Amino acid sequence: MPSMTSLQDLKGFLDQELNISGIPDYPGALNGLQIENGGEVTKIAAAVDASSPVFEKAIAAGADLLLVHHGMFWQGSQPVTGPVYKKLKMALDAGLALYSAHIPLDVHAQWGNNIQLATQLGMHATEPFFDWKGIQLGLSQDLDIDRSELHAQLAEIVAGPVHLCPGGPRQVGKVGIVTGGAGSEVAAMAECGIQTFITGEGPHWSYPLAEELGINVLYAGHYATETFGVRALCAEMGRKFGLETLWLDHPTGM
Secondary structure, three states: OOOOEEHHHHHHHHHHHOOOOOOOOOHHHOOEEEEOOOOEEOEEEEEEEOOHHHHHHHHHOOOOEEEEEEOOOOOOOOOOOHHHHHHHHHHHHHOOEEEEOOHHHHOOOOOOHHHHHHHHOOOOOOEEEEEEOOEEEEEEEEEEEEHHHHHHHHHHHHOOOOEEEEOOOOEEEEEEEOOOOOHHHHHHHHHOOOOEEEEOOOOOOHHHHHHHHOOEEEEOOHHHHOOHHHHHHHHHHHHHHOOEEEEOOOOOOO
16 A cells, blocks of 8 residues: 555645745746645656646656646636646546645755755855845855866756856856756846856847856756756655655756
């Protein structure tokens, strides 16, 4: 007989540990429990995006809670028709609950995307930086390594290509990490004294601007830089509650 935990107990743990009510976010994030099920959970799946293919994978694997970084409502209010209806019906029919944590998971001091990526890069003395709506959105640390070495390490960690804008010093200096789609904040990074900026993706104009501002930018992929948090959090929940967990990899290539 598999272990079982109430959905409300899991929700309470996540709401408290991630400070869901206290951390600002974009309106479409709608952090927290987005879909309920019948009330019990035996298996937790983790993924980056609450997409239909991910729902299908979670249901096929027998999961009854899906933990994601990007939830269902980024486009705002929508009619429950077409793909939205199909996805919602799929989850309800299968008893699949959905919990989403965006910025609260990015910035978490233990399971967050930023700290998980920084730790894998050997950055063990990071400090929060970059004020955004009253919170510190990134992590920074001085590193005494060559830009090419950091580039190679990062590509190995994300298991994919990392696009480098070599606009700054060869010795990377003060490194800032803000995972996901923070490339448009290049100017803000320069103002914070960042010499080498690690993020997921950015607009085209962020590259020439970084050159003009004299900073390096490593674009390691929005998806690839945001797999770490949900995986770490899901594993922690499995240990704490004695539940089976699995990781659902569905990369977007972006």
